[in-house]
Amino acid sequence: GAVVSQHPSWVICKSGTSVKIECRSLDFQATTMFWYRQFPKQSLMLMATSNEGSKATYEQGVEKDKFLINHASLTLSTLTVTSAHPEDSSFYICSARDVQGYQPQHFGDGTRLSIL
Amino acid sequence: GDSVTQMEGPVTLSEEAFLTINCTYTATGYPSLFWYVQYPGEGLQLLLKATKADDKGSNKGFEATYRKETTSFHLEKGSVQVSDSAVYFCALSNVSGSEKLVFGKGTKLTVNP
Numbered sequence: 001g002a003v004v005s006q007h008p009s010w011v012i013c014k015s016g017t018s019v020k021i022e023c024r025s026l027d028f029q030a031t032t033m034f035w036y037r038q039f040p041k042q043s044l045m046l047m048a049t050s051n052e053g054s055k056a057t058y059e060q061g062v063e064k065d066k067f068l069i070n071h072a073s074l075t076l077s078t079l080t081v082t083s084a085h086p087e088d089s090s091f092y093i094c095s096a097r098d099v100q101g102y103q104p105q106h107f108g109d110g111t112r113l114s115i116l
Numbered sequence: 117g118d119s120v121t122q123m124e125g126p127v128t129l130s131e132e133a134f135l136t137i138n139c140t141y142t143a144t145g146y147p148s149l150f151w152y153v154q155y156p157g158e159g160l161q162l163l164l165k166a167t168k169a170d171d172k173g174s175n176k177g178f179e180a181t182y183r184k185e186t187t188s189f190h191l192e193k194g195s196v197q198v199s200d201s202a203v204y205f206c207a208l209s210n211v212s213g214s215e216k217l218v219f220g221k222g223t224k225l226t227v228n229p
Contacts, residue, residue, distance in 0.1 A: 006159070034216070043205065043221045044160075093159050095217075104150060105217060107159040 003027055004096050006108030014116055015086060021079045021111045023094030029074040030096035034105060035067075038091040050077040074099070084115045118143040122206050122220030129196055129227050137191040137223045139180075139206035147208040149173075149182055149189040150217070154203045163191075163204070196227045 003026040011019055023033055031052045036044040048069050049057040056069035066088075068080040077096075081088050091112050095105035123138040141147065148167045152160040164173030169184035178193045189206060206220040 104162045109159040
């Protein structure tokens with residue numbers, strides 16, 4: 001149980017392209033999902049907290065207009081990297097928390113984004 | 117603010133060796149503590165957790181005890197296997213806060229046959 005699916009797992013695109021990453025909770029409902037960014041050999045940096053039906057809460061230093069988050073249902077949150085540039089290349093990971101529980105967060109397998 | 121400090125890696129061990137990865141934390145209130153494991157190219161998996169002082173989390177031969185007096189949550193395993201090779205993250209979540217996870221920097225473990 002408690003499976004989080006992230007899609008795509010790997011994407012390569014040209015600079016200036018917008019890229020959408022999906023995060024789905026497959027067997028539970030999640031009012032809250034989290035988006036992290038992980039640089040090579042480093043820890044996870046929380047980018048934003050996604051709340052179903054409301055605006056996302058972004059961490060300090062994260063550009064809201066650059067990283068658009070939509071949490072339209074209890075099982076789906078999306079992260080769109082707009083007008084991506086090479087410096088946006090990274091490993092993006094989502095996690096979701098079951099509405100019936102407090103912790104732990106269940107993590108997706110991540111999306112490796114490479115901008116050429 | 118809340119923070120987690122993990123021992124620097126990488127750690128390289130032979131199969132069946134004893135493993136300890138140190139983790140200490142700074143937090144207000146009474147946080148929950150976690151160890152997550154990340155295998156190459158994958159997301160994070162919860163390994164074990166403890167929600168209050170003196171609790172011991174355990175899973176797959178790994179153990180960690182929530183020590184409030186030393187603000188520590190060290191990860192141990194008596195006999196590691198090659199399949200344990202991964203990056204291990206210590207993390208906390210503060211009930212009085214926003215429920216966000218605060219991660220340590222991660223410790224890469226390589227187990228050689």
